[in-house]
Amino acid sequence: MHDELTQVDLDKMKQELTHRIQTLRPKLIEEVQEARAHGDLSENFEYRCAKQAKNRNDSRIRYLQAMVRTAKVITIDSDNDAIGLFDTVTVYNSVLKKEQILRIVTTLRQNVLQGLISKESPAGVALLGKQVGDIVTVTPEGRPSYTMEVRHIQKGTDDDSLDIAKY
Known part of the structure; x- marks a missing residue:
C-alpha cells in the first residue's frame, strides 16, 4: 500500500x-x-x-x-478551470441548504472542522476535476447521497502552512 x-x-x-x-x-x-x-x-x-x-x-x-x-x-497539476489539489472551492450543499468553503488536500493534512477535505474522501473524489457550474453527487459510505454545486474555485498551491495530521 x-x-x-x-x-x-x-x-x-x-x-x-x-x-x-x-x-x-x-x-x-x-x-x-x-x-x-x-x-x-x-x-x-x-x-x-x-x-x-x-x-x-x-x-x-x-x-x-x-x-x-x-x-x-505525487505532483500537483490541474487545468486552470478545474478543481485540483490544494484549491479552495465554494460549493452550495443541497443537504445543508447553504454555501460551504472547502479546500482539497492530501489525506495527511485533512481536517474537516477547518474545511480541509481529503482528495480521497467522497466529496474530494466528486469535486476533483470539476468546474464552476458543475453539480456533483457525493455518495458517502452508508449514508444517503447529496449534491453540491460548484460556485467558485480559487487556485491554491502546496505550501507548508497546513499541518500534517497527528494520526
Whole structure:
C-alpha cells in the first residue's frame, strides 16, 4: 500500500521524525528513568505517565517511518478551470441548504472542522476535476447521497502552512 503524498508532506514527516528521534525520545527516556528512581512502580503515577508518553512517541515514530518508506510522491497539476489539489472551492450543499468553503488536500493534512477535505474522501473524489457550474453527487459510505454545486474555485498551491495530521 502506498500513500499518495506531496513532497511538502514528505518533508514535514521527515522533520517531525528527526525531532521525535533526536530531541523528544532522549528526553522521554530520561523522564522514565527519573520516575522509576522514585521507588514502588505499582503505585508510581509519574512513572506510568512517563512510560505512556514514551510509548506514544515510539508509536508515532514507527508510523512516520512506515509512511516515509511507503510514500508515493505525487505532483500537483490541474487545468486552470478545474478543481485540483490544494484549491479552495465554494460549493452550495443541497443537504445543508447553504454555501460551504472547502479546500482539497492530501489525506495527511485533512481536517474537516477547518474545511480541509481529503482528495480521497467522497466529496474530494466528486469535486476533483470539476468546474464552476458543475453539480456533483457525493455518495458517502452508508449514508444517503447529496449534491453540491460548484460556485467558485480559487487556485491554491502546496505550501507548508497546513499541518500534517497527528494520526
